[in-house]
Amino acid sequence: MFDMLGMMGKVKELQARMKEAQESLHTLTETAEAGAGLVKATVNGRKQLVSLEIDPDLVKPEDTEMLRDLIVAATNKALEAVEAKAAEHLRQATDGLLPNIPGMEGLFGR
Template identity: 35%
Template sequence: MTSNTPETPGDPFGGGGFDMNALLQQAQQMQQQVMDAQAQLAEATVDGTVADGLVTVTVSGTGDLVGVKIRRGSFDPDDTEDLEDLIVAAYRDARAKSDELASEKLGPLAGGLGGGEGGPGAALGF
């Protein structure tokens, strides 16, 4: 008769050599790397520009708006609608660059978690 009891008491994986401490240590290292990358992103800035520099918007690496520059004398103060559209377009440009920077910094770290179907990170929700 076959038993469902693990080969090693206290080892729920039946003596397969699964090292929970090593897994926890790796997770802590990954967490620190993610925190470091997030700190770098918070300090980084990227610019989005439209109309040959008519409007430039600066955002942080985390996507927070930190500055807007409008070239002096380049718009009619009575017609603010065009300027508003340019600011939105410049923000979208800057935000896309910010997202790309975040992907470059955090992408390799997320891949290291082994996400996807059946990967080791999948069980952890990564």
Template identity: 35%
Template sequence: MFGDMMGMMGKLKEAQEKVEATKKRLDTVYLQEESSDGLLSVSISANRVIKEIKLDESLLQDKEQLEDYLILTLNTAIEKATKVNETELAAVAKEGMPNIPGMDSLFK
């Protein structure tokens, strides 16, 4: 019984290490989001860190329009990055979990 517990603890530690490695890798995964007319583009990491914002000069003429573009485009980029982040981390966590009855439903 004690050996089983030690093996399970080892697997949990290994899973945690894989999750941390995946988090670091997601820092290097970039997603691009662009407004429907191409006047604004955003680059964001899968860990939801904005890396770059590019905008067309014409957006500088209207503050309210620029704010609207930023809100819409940033929210879409963050939503996409969150999906990638959650999918990747859930896959790694599920892979490393020991087979405990009832636990598999947590990662669906």
């Protein structure tokens, strides 16, 4: 027999855990580099750039275009890395709350 009250309780618990996990995404960070470490970008689980380090030797007017390219490359690498970390964080927060429902695997990065 289907336990509707039990399922509703699970849904409420899932919602609470999901909200908590989403609110804590800012604590997840990933750093990536470009140009053999000359540019380092750190992003959080909310996909926000939180830190950018640039080697002082790169700050020359003639290197502006290369510097822009390295910043974009480092930021994109960090964003890709944190996306996987955020999906795992959300998956762990909701693990065991819902049955294995076909078609729902991709919902939380599963």
